Amino acid sequence: VLLTGERMSLLLGGVGLRPGKPSVVAGQEIGSAGPGPLRIQLCSVAGLVPPEFCLPQLAAGWFAVCPDPSELLGLDASDVAPVESLPVTQRESFAAVQEHYYQVPPQIERGWRHHLIDVTGRVYVDMINNVTVVGHGHPRLAAASARQWSLLNTNSRFHYGVLGEFADRLASLAPDGLDTVFLVNSGTEANDLALRLAGIHTGRPGVVAILEAYHGWSVATDAVSTSVADNPQALVTRPDWVHTLRAPNSYRGDFQGDDAGQRYVDDAVTTLQQLAASGARIGTFIAEPYYGNAGGIPLPDGYLRAVYDEVRRTGGVCIADEVQVGYGRLGEFFWGFEQQQVVPDIITVAKGMGNGQPLGAVICRREIADSFAREGYFFSSAGASPVSCRIGMTVLDVMRDEGLQHNAREVGATLRAELEQLQALHPMIGAVHGMGLYMGVELVRDRATREPAVAETAAICERMLELGVVVQPTGDRMNVLKIKPPMCLTASSAAFFVEMLNRVLTEGW
Numbered sequence: 357v358l359l360t361g362e363r364m365s366l367l368l369g370g371v372g373l374r375p376g377k378p379s380v381v382a383g384q385e386i387g388s389a390g391p392g393p394l395r396i397q398l399c400s401v402a403g404l405v406p407p408e409f410c411l412p413q414l415a416a417g418w419f420a421v422c423p424d425p426s427e428l429l430g431l432d433a434s435d436v437a438p439v440e441s442l443p444v445t446q447r448e449s450f451a452a453v454q455e456h457y458y459q460v461p462p463q464i465e466r467g468w469r470h471h472l473i474d475v476t477g478r479v480y481v482d483m484i485n486n487v488t489v490v491g492h493g494h495p496r497l498a499a500a501s502a503r504q505w506s507l508l509n510t511n512s513r514f515h516y517g518v519l520g521e522f523a524d525r526l527a528s529l530a531p532d533g534l535d536t537v538f539l540v541n542s543g544t545e546a547n548d549l550a551l552r553l554a555g556i557h558t559g560r561p562g563v564v565a566i567l568e569a570y571h572g573w574s575v576a577t578d579a580v581s582t583s584v585a586d587n588p589q590a591l592v593t594r595p596d597w598v599h600t601l602r603a604p605n606s607y608r609g610d611f612q613g614d615d616a617g618q619r620y621v622d623d624a625v626t627t628l629q630q631l632a633a634s635g636a637r638i639g640t641f642i643a644e645p646y647y648g649n650a651g652g653i654p655l656p657d658g659y660l661r662a663v664y665d666e667v668r669r670t671g672g673v674c675i676a677d678e679v680q681v682g683y684g685r686l687g688e689f690f691w692g693f694e695q696q697q698v699v700p701d702i703i704t705v706a707k708g709m710g711n712g713q714p715l716g717a718v719i720c721r722r723e724i725a726d727s728f729a730r731e732g733y734f735f736s737s738a739g740a741s742p743v744s745c746r747i748g749m750t751v752l753d754v755m756r757d758e759g760l761q762h763n764a765r766e767v768g769a770t771l772r773a774e775l776e777q778l779q780a781l782h783p784m785i786g787a788v789h790g791m792g793l794y795m796g797v798e799l800v801r802d803r804a805t806r807e808p809a810v811a812e813t814a815a816i817c818e819r820m821l822e823l824g825v826v827v828q829p830t831g832d833r834m835n836v837l838k839i840k841p842p843m844c845l846t847a848s849s850a851a852f853f854v855e856m857l858n859r860v861l862t863e864g865w
């Protein structure tokens with residue numbers, strides 16, 4: 357088959373190549389077509405008219421008789437993901453404890469902006485990928501990473517421009533005084549390093565965390581994670597250097613009502629004073645500055661100011677875990693701690709920083725970073741690699757150029773208003789938490805008792821998938837729909853999500 361300029365040779369169905377007995381020879385022109393799209397299909401079974409498209413489950417069968425013509429035409433071979441006969445979750449090599457979504461997980465092989473696409477071509481609105489801040493399949497990110505891979509990918513013991521550029525950029529995003537940056541690979545690593553820095557710097561072993569929180573899976577971050585949804589043993593296996601504050605959950609915590617906020621503040625300060633009096637030697641306080649794991653609930657007004665003051669008064673430092681809530685997602689604020697009007701001593705950030713590339717950072721005061729020298733030097737092989745730094749820079753460029761923090765604020769506000777309207781229609785929606793593109797829809801069986809609608813939340817998420825929306829439960833009771841989509845979510849996709857939720861809550865699940 358010959359392809360020349362605008363006159364393209366055409367293999368007509370009627371001409372047909374018979375196996376072993378070609379009816380055309382190489383170089384022979386067998387037809388022509390004008391400019392415009394041309395569809396070429398090979399078929400090795402005479403008389404068979406293959407379909408133009410088929411279900412992915414049948415692709416292997418059709419490929420056997422309809423070989424991919426790409427190579428013949430000098431094109432790249434088609435990129436078709438095979439349909440897995442056995443879901444990865446059922447494979448023996450897959451650790452059964454590895455968390456996964458859905459009873460029958462769709463095989464997702466592509467993404468575009470705030471959409472996920474499975475192998476059957478079904479498109480879903482993605483309401484939960486908070487890591488993918490700039491969206492799936494972003495061409496600028498793909499190009500920047502491909503170029504950096506082709507130039508160099510090594511480690512931070514060598515010097516390359518983008519390393520300093522990215523560290524400066526992160527420091528410039530942090531408040532004055534937080535000017536020193538460590539680059540790692542994940543939120544767990546960032547929190548682990550932050551805990552170690554705080555412990556070395558203060559020389560005090562005690563750590564205070566709040567209940568119903570998650571900070572990572574490593575030994576140290578698991579020790580300070582108190583969420584029983586992530587680790588059912590979290591409250592019984594806690595080492596003695598970890599202490600906790602009551603969950604400041606103003607919707608369903610121990611204190612409710614108008615004065616709940618002040619009671620949480622007073623309670624936290626009293627607990628810290630009691631810990632100091634008991635000789636606990638607290639060196640570190642770690643918390644999400646916006647209560648993410650509990651479902652996107654703001655901390656009570658003045659909570660972090662009071663707690664930070666008390667922790668510092670007795671010689672401790674404060675870590676703000678911004679892994680989920682920071683980096684512009686709240687819309688109005690770039691960092692979650694801005695909402696509480698405080699400045700931490702150490703910021704940890706990850707997730708969205710790399711849009712899925714393993715990337716995390718600790719940003720702190722110089723003297724805290726310098727303390728690490730007492731225990732040697734710091735090095736993370738891939739943490740500050742040229743590819744990671746380049747991707748980190750590109751994510752920030754895209755966020756700026758596409759106005760994604762602004763989008764989080766605008767679309768988030770519209771979405772919140774629509775969800776509140778839905779709350780007026782459906783008693784099951786006990787509360788709409790959060791701001792920007794970080795929200796939680798808390799589902800209850802009874803608004804008065806606030807009994808969590810646990811089984812219903814799981815079933816609603818399964819039904820939402822059938823309707824084209826990816827959304828999942830969160831919180832210690834798994835009764836909050838977590839809403840933290842790519843920050844490029846559009847108002848129309850947000851409206852689609854609300855419409856589908858309305859349909860499920862109206863029709864049942």
Ligand code: PMP
Pocket residue numbers: 541542543544545547570571572573644648677679680706707
């Ligand atoms: N902190 C918070 C608040 C998180 O939500 C998470 C991840 N869910 C982590 C830390 C751990 O981050 P990673 O999964 O990147 O280790």
